[in-house]
Amino acid sequence: MNLSIVIPLLNEQESLQELYDWIAGVMQSNSFSYEIIFIDDGSTDQSWNTITHISSKDPNVKGIRFLKNFGKSQALHAGFEAAQGDVVITMDADLQDSPEEIPELYQLITKEGYDLVSGWKKKRYDAVLTKNLPSKLFNAAARQTSGVKLHDFNCGLKAYRKEVIKHIDVHGEMHRYIPVLAKNAGYGNIGEKVVKHQKRKYGHTKFGMSRFINGFLDLVTIWFMSRFGKRPMHFFGLLGTLLFFVGFAFSLYLGIDKLIIETKGRLIAQRTEFYIALTCMILGTQFFVAGFIGEIMLTSTRKDSERYQISEKLHL
Known part of the structure; x- marks a missing residue:
């Protein structure tokens, strides 16, 4: 199978039939063998009924339905596990990503040898203050901390070699950082393609300020995990040792001052340096112990907790 097209969605009933028709037309005109996997992330409208209707007419259309809204990362994780194509394309269901980009993305993976190609919405039609400006700040921070030089980390339109999506773990809110996860997993041949961005035709954006804040918090997490995730003692142990050394130096100074200089009429416990040393x-000590415990935890195996619950599947 040439292509798996993975589409997470939440309450996109109005756009699904049009999106399917558009994708199917592109697939047929390019003679691709393909599957389309819709992941309904707990929609409360008629999205699943629409997916069921489309799937009943086209066996290439498959579906996964979550019991409730678990998030885009979990939806992508489920789609990646189900995908069988040699090249996997992800795109949003709101018709802002153009399926016309898929053939060129496919060629970049199969002919140019990229592990991952990320779309870049160079010209955007989103609100400037609520989405464009936060996205620019977010992308600049992501480039600096990750070393992955992409202009648009959060673009939903991406292409992957099958091996990449089978060896990365997308969870939490980490869908924004799939290129970073891929790089950390050893897939460093990452490209970028300018793609057409279209105005939203139906519904409204799911982006909010909380997602912007969570994105930066996740960026800190992934930076720390990529640098120290496999060696927490290098971070916590070093920080703990430095703090302990500073405290010991103050304690030594207080001892020398008390025994030799004999500061008049002042108890050690009455001096500011005593509390700095103690703190x-x-x-x-606490940081050092945290690093030690982290090293112990890494040596033990534990089963990951279930991230989502699926209520129905189609053709899977």
Whole structure:
């Protein structure tokens, strides 16, 4: 099978039939063998009924339905597990991503040898203050901290070699950082393609300020995990040692001052340096122990908790 097209969605009933017709037309005109996997992330409208109707007429259309809204990362995770195509394309269901881009993305993976190609919505039709400006700030921070030089990390239109999506773990809100996850997993041949961005035709955006804030928090998490995830002692142990050394230095100074200089009429517990020394030594010990515990946890295996619950599947 040439292509798997993975489409997570939430309450996109109005756009699904039109999106399917558009994708099917592109697939047939390029003679691709394909599957379309819709992942209904707990929609409360008639999205699943529409998917069921489309699937009954086209066996290439498959569906996964979550019991409730678990998030885009979990939807992509489920889609990646089900995908069978040699090249996997992800796109949003709101008709803002153009299926006409798929053939060129496919060629970039199969002919140019990229592991991952990310779309770049160079010209956008979103609101400037609520989405465009936050996206620019977010992308600039992601480039600096990750070392992956993409202009648009959050573009839903991406192409992957099958091996990439089978070896990365997308969870939490990490769908924004799939290129970083791929790079950390050893798939560093990452490209970028300018893609056409279209105005939303139906419904409204699911983007909010909370997602913007969560995106930056997740960026800190992935930066830390990529640098110290396999060696927490290198971070916590070093920080703990430095703090403990600072506290010990203050303690030594207080001891020398008391025994030799004999500061008049002042108890050690009445001096500011005493509390600095005590705080630094306690914090240093705690950080060191945290790093030690982290190393122990890494040596043990544990089963990941289930991230989502599926109520129905079609043709899977």
